[in-house]
Amino acid sequence: VHVLITGGSGYLGRELVRRYAATGAAVTATYATRPTDGEADWRWLDVRDRAAVDSLVREVRPDLVLHTAYRQSDWATTADGAAHVAAAATDAGARLVHVSSDAVFSGHASAYDESARPDPFTPYGAAKAAAETVVATVNPGAVIARTSLIVGSDGLSPNELLTHRLAAGGDGVLFTDEFRCPVHVTDLAAGLQELAAGDHAGIFHIAGADPISRYELGILIARRDGLDSTAIRQGSRVASGIPGPLDLRLVCPATQPLLSVRLRGATEFLRAT
Ligand SMILES: NC(=O)c1ccc[n+]([C@@H]2O[C@H](COP(=O)([O-])OP(=O)(O)OC[C@H]3O[C@@H](n4cnc5c(N)ncnc54)[C@H](OP(=O)(O)O)[C@@H]3O)[C@@H](O)[C@H]2O)c1
Secondary structure, X not given: OEEEEEOOOOHHHHHHHHHHHHOOOEEEEEEOOOOOOOOOEEEEOOOOOHHHHHHHHHHHOXXXXXXXXXXXXXXXXXXXXXHHHHHHHHHOOOEEEEEEEHHXXXXXXXXXXXXXXXXXXXXXXXXXXXXXXXXHHHOOOOEEEEEOOEEOOOOOOHHHHHHHHHHOOOOOOEEOOOEEOOEEHHHHHHHHHHHHHOOOOEEEEEOOOOOEEHHHHHHHHXXXXXXXXXXXXXXXXXXXXXXXXXXXXXXXXXXHHHOOOOOOOHHHHOOOO
């Protein structure tokens, strides 16, 4: 089996590269600005360049494409890039798994299951929603998997790095009024791998079982890592005036029963040992 992972140099991408390499699959992985080595055939790729995407996919001839590449502030990468990857994967007859985000929702509803319609609030959420629409149209057999904050055990996810900085006295606050359903990167990657291996198509949710605030998440990370959680200051997203979803609860009632991996909540996977 030949697997192509876009955004292989990213946090989720690196975990997917490790997992697929461990299965003995041939893995081609892409990076944009952070050259990476080991466990895959690494290629530079800018997904904004349709011809470059076409040419790489034609050369690699993957059986499976996992599209994780995105850039939060860049529509051309997040939306156009997803369209380029979806079109190329479909032309090549590859199975496609597209990673999406809870950011396609505003947070105005009390919870969002797999049947909920996107109602994005931010340019990033709109770009991810546009990407979903293109992927589903170009490739109705694709898996579109929405997820929430991604956290790991190695301290290297952006949320862990931020917490470590704040616990060391760095400037900034964690919001007590912004809620998400953080997922462990290994649960997410395992879920994506399971969905990829089946013949599932459409929208899936892979998020952690517990809605918690950014502040609570930081406290849990600090305690797990033996850091001074009292150094982390609380803030209010509402008071900050930063626009965006406040209370965004992604639930997985249609997806969890399809998976053997249990999507743990943050209070469980960050429990101090
Ligand atoms: N992180 C979260 O908490 C979170 C929450 C919900 C959904 N998601 C979704 O999960 C997926 C993966 O997130 P992540 O946190 O693993 O992301 P990440 O660590 O920021 O990695 C993003 C990847 O995209 C690549 N990339 C950026 N611009 C590119 C371009 N123009 N062309 C090709 N590649 C480009 C980056 O390459 P370089 O690093 O080499 O520049 C990197 O490999 C994304 O689709 C995101 O929307 C993430």
